[in-house]
Amino acid sequence: MALIELERVRHLLVCPRCRSTLADARGGLHCTSPDCPYQASAGFPVSGRWPVLVDFERSVLSREEVATGAGTDLTRPIPAGRADRLPAALARVWKPPNRVAPQNVDLLLRALPGPAPTLLVVGGATAGNGVDAVYRDPRVQVIGFDIVASPMTQFVADAHQVPLPSASVDAVLVQAVLEHVLDPALVVAEIHRVLRDGGLVYAETPFLQQVHAGAYDFTRFTASGHRYLFRRFEELAAGPVAGPGTQLLWSTDHLVRGLTRSDLAGRVARGLMCWLRILDRLVPASYAMDDAPAYYFLGRKRDAEMSAAEIVAYYRGAQTTA
Incomplete structure (x- = not known):
């Protein structure tokens, strides 16, 4: 499969709200722009091995769903169709x-x-x-x-x-x-x-x-x-x-x-x-x-x-x- 490893994609990822660069934080990633609401250390969570780069205020996916596993389980691979x-x-x-x-x-x-x-x-x-x-x-x-x-x-x-x-x-x-x-x-x-x-x-x-x-x-x-x-x-x-x-x-x-x-x-x-x-x-x-x-x-x-x-x-x- 030609899918790039996450480590090789990591340098491309930016904040979905302001497109500033990202930095590592405990439990996830955060935006490096001081004016962005996702600059806080709990900016973007990680679910399993997947960074969740979502502007939750403008998405059908909520931070609570990611944190609690409610709704779709982000860490569970999608099952095969019928x-x-x-x-x-x-x-x-x-x-x-x-x-x-x-x-x-x-x-x-x-x-x-x-x-x-x-x-x-x-x-x-x-x-x-x-x-x-x-x-x-x-x-x-x-x-x-x-x-x-x-x-x-x-x-x-x-x-x-x-x-x-x-x-x-x-x-x-x-x-x-x-x-x-x-x-x-x-x-x-x-x-x-x-x-x-x-x-x-x-x-x-x-x-x-x-x-x-x-x-x-x-x-x-x-x-x-x-x-x-x-x-x-x-x-x-x-x-x-x-x-x-x-x-x-x-x-x-x-x-x-x-x-x-x-x-x-x-x-x-x-x-x-x-x-x-x-x-x-x-x-x-x-x-x-x-x-x-x-x-x-x-x-x-x-x-x-x-x-x-x-x-x-x-x-x-x-x-x-x-």
Whole structure:
């Protein structure tokens, strides 16, 4: 795995509130700026081996949860999902491989500069679907963080305030994360900030997808809305992650769950109707743009941003206006 050791990342970490450098303190880290509220010796705690670099006054994660272990246990590795515990053949039915991510990640990796580029994974507590190549490439130096701790992360942080300096990484991967943050535009602004000039971003974000993660699911984007979210990036590739067949399959799953009040019944229905995904291949791209479960975006950092007129003209779906 290309994940950088915490000791090698430590010198990059900054205060999430004011971005000043950090210093060691008993039981954690503190900000070195005398004007920062996190300058006190109890500024940022450590949970297990993970520094918790969160501005608690502006986050869904509280200091009390970290201190008492309430809510999510930060020191406990995230358990494998149901699909990961199934035999390979059944796992592919329940959680089919993402067919667009490997292609786009390959484009991302080939576009990275230099012999040892740095790639930041936002929400990296678990490996995303189809992005394994990021962790297998010996050339890439991976930094990962999430709101929960994981063997695949070096620190805990809130994506609204990334505790890294400006222009410090070459690429960012943010897959199935932006629906779980309160202010996606602020998170994308943080991604833009930490990227070096010409840095790359790869994102996948839901559109027609049912609520997941319960109370921590907030937002959905159309294709045009997703593009405008990344308006300060040059588009290299963008499109639907899957099509209407997949969306119908997920809706069937949740319809059966609602009728039967049983998650198991929904999962069984999803397995029996898995052939619906094949229909994605029969749907033209323009129609898929209007009815996709999720969209991807691969882009390069720039200073200029799209105008209102440009985003209206960007629409690639099948609908026409009179």
